[in-house]
Amino acid sequence: MKAEDWIKVEDRLPEDGQMCLIITKPTAFCYKARWNERNGVFYVDNTQLGYYKSALSDWMPIVL
Numbered sequence: 001m002k003a004e005d006w007i008k009v010e011d012r013l014p015e016d017g018q019m020c021l022i023i024t025k026p027t028a029f030c031y032k033a034r035w036n037e038r039n040g041v042f043y044v045d046n047t048q049l050g051y052y053k054s055a056l057s058d059w060m061p062i063v064l
Helices: none
Strands: 019-024 030-036 041-044 050-052 056-061
Touching: 030 050
Parallel strands: none
Antiparallel strands: 019 030, 019 056, 030 041, 041 050
16 A cells, blocks of 8 residues: 555545545544445445545545
8 A cells, every 4th residue: 555545535536335445634544434425425334434525535445
């Protein structure tokens, strides 16, 4: 994982339903989450926790 692999939330968002890593701001916590375009929320995997894109700085696709 390199710094240039991260995508700024304001530049581009993942496809609907895509699993990715997200970085919160200002605390810089990293979570595995799924983007829900309809709600405009990244939902943290296996939880009810969700983050609006305004609460995030960057994301990175998870390649399986």
